[in-house]
Amino acid sequence: MARMKFLCDAERCIECNGCVTACKQEHDIPWGVNRRRVVTLNDGVPGEKSISVACMHCSDAPCMAVCPVDCFYRTTEGVVLHDKDLCIGCGYCFYACPFGAPQFPQDGAFGLRGKMDKCTFCAGGPEADFSAAEFRKYGRNRLAEGKLPACAEMCSTKALLGGDGDAIADIYRNRVLVRGKGSEVWGWGTAYGKPERPAAKPGR
């Protein structure tokens, strides 16, 4: 088990936001914080593509590099986590992250910026496993229960895959080899079937 990663299959994502809902529900995420969200390109145009985005748990994470208080750490499974007790809410990680993963709760009357919150790959944080403090600060620790992140497990079309990078890459590779690519996976032919033989000649 080397590196825990997410992989979103844009050909399968139907923008149902089931992953977003699963994440919110699993960790009791406050209003205004979205650890995961679905981004759609060319929305409304035939052939639009959606992908589910959250912290990608980068192998060389820019958030870790820029954090002035060094509150980030990487677990043995390659999950990037942080200690909320150290976070000063400066927002450097938000600017550094190419995925917009770091979130800042703004529940105060004047846009108070709290400590950073982000996807934990459902691995909790630096508190005792299954403790109330861990749930309050970081959410549920599904990884310690032997489970994968709620978003990936709840994905109805299995567009969002989570787990060991090599294992999910194998699943995706196999999938692409079976279904083909481009117009083979989307459009008239897939929806209504391809003609199996040439049309019969008219007459007689």
Added chain:
Amino acid sequence: MNAKLVAAILLALPLFLSAGCGEQQKVTVFKQGVYQGKLDARPWDSADFKGDKAEWERAINTRMNGQNEYVRIGG
């Protein structure tokens, strides 16, 4: 009796007066590039797996392969 009380107060007085001097250092001294926070337990050290890494990996692998419906439903 009174003398004992006065003596007790006199003995306890320095403790009260010096209580403010025993303040703990609250400022974290940061070391550049080194994680400063609390240590985290590994997932297989939880109460569910009790340190059995192989059992944890088996559980995770089962869930991971469950995402591949070509295998799960025999596509």
